[in-house]
């Protein structure tokens with residue numbers, strides 16, 4: 001069986017790629033560390049320590065745990081301090097926000113978890129059909145307990161902002177269609193920043209047997225094992241931006257994009273899209289009679305917003321591509337990578353039309369770039385690397 005706490009992949013290529021990134025990151029972060037005792041940064045607020053204890057106590061009573069992780073960081077979004085308490089439990093790992101993760105790599109991750117004998121399912125908490133599939137798996141896993149126990153407890157846990165409350169709301173909605181609730185429907189608070197849920201709260205989703213799902217506050221560990229894990233968590237939105245600072249997170253994102261050569265992929269797919277548009281235009285010309293028919297497509301809401309964002313994305317992609325393709329340094333070298341990133345910050349400022357002398361221009365650039373990434377506008381990503389599966393017999 002493969003181990004669930006694997007070493008990072010160690011191919012030569014991978015190590016080379018990481019060297020540049022870690023170099024840039026270490027420099028940028030200076031003395032900063034992702035530990036609770038890390039000085040000025042409020043990395044592990046007191047409420048998380050208390051919540052972690054409360055979660056640990058409840059996990060003992062739970063019949064099943066749904067551990068929600070972020071699909072973009074299937075390993076980095078695991079709470080390491082809770083793992084040992086979960087290994088003896090019925091557990092399903094729900095890789096949420098699959099809409100933001102690269103679908104071409106997702107199956108490698110499900111395969112990886114399978115090889116560790118760990119149930120795992122990629123989901124989108126906002127999609128009913130996706131959550132229904134998770135519920136089917138939960139029911140299947142609890143089949144025996146359902147026939148035996150009068151009351152069952154399912155806990156939903158995970159690091160901040162991975163979508164635990166959004167998932168609970170979808171589960172609750174699906175369940176209430178089957179089993180009408182008398183009282184006014186409770187809703188869990190959902191929000192874009194980490195730390196929305198502060199208390200453990202129960203939601204009844206079935207009777208005979210009574211099944212409760214528990215929403216819990218997102219908790220991080222007091223000491224994150226390496227800087228890059230901390231940066232991935234920040235990029236995904238599990239850590240408050242103020243802890244690391246938007247500029248450092250954006251710098252990390254640019255390091256990742258450059259070392260992966262992502263701007264070259266954008267260029268290719270943008271070319272394909274333009275070719276596609278030309279092709280469509282020709283088709284249109286040939287079937288011009290169609291144009292005379294009344295168009296029944298409803299107008300898009302906030303069309304100007306959509307156009308604005310699309311245009312911004314194109315400009316950002318172009319700027320990053322132009323700097324990378326014109327760069328004669330080596331992106332694996334940390335100094336070269338750093339100067340490339342500097343050039344890209346300047347190019348982004350222009351692309352985003354932020355005035356040259358604007359105060360805090362770099363911060364503004366960083367915030368916009370992070371917003372685009374987190375909304376999936378720069379494309380789907382998986383930031384963790386799939387560990388090599390080593391089978392021990």
Ligand SMILES: Nc1nc2c(ncn2[C@@H]2O[C@H](COP(=O)(O)OP(=O)(O)OP(=O)(O)O)[C@@H](O)[C@H]2O)c(=O)[nH]1
Pocket residue numbers: 096097098099100123124125126158159160161162163164165166167189190191192193194195196197198216217218219
């Ligand atoms: N794109 C996408 N966004 C999601 C998904 N699930 C949740 N979100 C968004 O992620 C953000 C966080 O969701 P929450 O449900 O509040 O996350 P949480 O895990 O309860 O967070 P804490 O209570 O802070 O621990 C919200 O803006 C949600 O709308 C998903 O599957 N896809």
Ligand SMILES: [Mg+2]
Pocket residue numbers: 164165166189190196197216217218
């Ligand atoms: Mg929550």
